[in-house]
Amino acid sequence: MLLPMLFKALMSGGFGGEFTYVVRGAEISCSQGSDPGVLNLPLSHGIYIKEQPVLNVADVIPLANVGRCGFCKMDGALCEPDTFFNKWSQGKEDVLVEGEAALLSRSELICRKGGIIKIEVDGQL
Numbered sequence: 001m002l003l004p005m006l007f008k009a010l011m012s013g014g015f016g017g018e019f020t021y022v023v024r025g026a027e028i029s030c031s032q033g034s035d036p037g038v039l040n041l042p043l044s045h046g047i048y049i050k051e052q053p054v055l056n057v058a059d060v061i062p063l064a065n066v067g068r069c070g071f072c073k074m075d076g077a078l079c080e081p082d083t084f085f086n087k088w089s090q091g092k093e094d095v096l097v098e099g100e101a102a103l104l105s106r107s108e109l110i111c112r113k114g115g116i117i118k119i120e121v122d123g124q125l
């Protein structure tokens with residue numbers, strides 16, 4: 001397969017070591033959430049780093065992708081991302097994972113109550 005090979009080449013090139021690709025099992029936190037959460041990916045996009053599937057900026061579905069960050073400090077409701085026309089910000093636009101920008105450790109997502117969900121640990125082994 002050409003694409004995974006190309007992807008691997010891009011990976012090994014890196015980009016200054018500033019940001020990394022995010023894989024299944026990454027740890028997240030919400031600025032308004034009570035607990036850390038985990039990123040899931042029930043169905044792989046077909047791109048892997050060390051056998052761990054890479055996420056893209058459209059992986060925003062509550063629970064299926066974005067594990068709950070506990071309860072919201074604002075109103076005590078469950079902390080969930082706002083997925084209405086919303087994707088993770090600042091993905092790697094020139095590295096597509098199944099048609100969407102690859103998710104990067106710098107990416108952020110808006111929470112329903114206005115909190116900011118950030119990636120704490122990229123999940124790579």
Ligand SMILES: [Zn+2]
Pocket residue numbers: 030031032033069072079080111112113115116
């Ligand atoms: Zn939240």
